[in-house]
Amino acid sequence: MGWIRNSVLAGLAVLLLGCGLYSFRGNLPPHIRSMAVGTVVNQTSEFLLDDMTTELILNLFFSEHVLDIAEIDRADSDLQITITRVTDNPSTYTAGETVEEWRIDVFTKVVWYDIINNRPLFERNFNGFGFYAPGGDIGSDNLDNDGDGLIDEEDEIGDPREAALRISVNKISQDILNAVISTW
Secondary structure (H helix, E strand, C coil), rough: HHHHHHHHHHHHHHHHHHHHHCCCCCCCCCCCCEEECCCCCCCCCCCCHHHHHHHHHHHHHHHHCCEEECCCCCCCEEEEEEEEEEEEEEECCCCCCCCCEEEEEEEEEHHHHEECCCCCEEEEEEEEEEEEEECCCHHCCCCCCCCCCCCCCCCCCCHHHHHHHHHHHHHHHHHHHHHHHHCC
């Protein structure tokens, strides 16, 4: 009977040690505890995108509590984002070949840099897209502008093209967050 008790205790010890050693940080180098989000470089003529991208990235990383956000002189890593290109392409036409719906794509290059070891943790390209109808209000255009399966919900408001840009950058921000987490 004593061997059963010892086996159970050993199993519990292994389980507790395994859970105690588990961390959301996974394979992230132990010296990476914080991240700076540098100024977004915007190589396009879309003057709203750099501030919009910075705001959305910071809000997402704050809300998800992934890493501490710090100024560059106090950070262990640096997230460098460059917006390289924006395209608008017709997506849907009427029978008379008038454009009913546009697709906007935002393309970025992202480098997550380990400041301590002076090397990139990853360097990748990301793109996001959104749809909009010319003119009117994106909240009443009967389109699923952000591709979430819902038409004209509360996150689809305002100027159609600007909202589609925001939707695109939201997708990019989520992809960047997933890429940071997946390196762990």
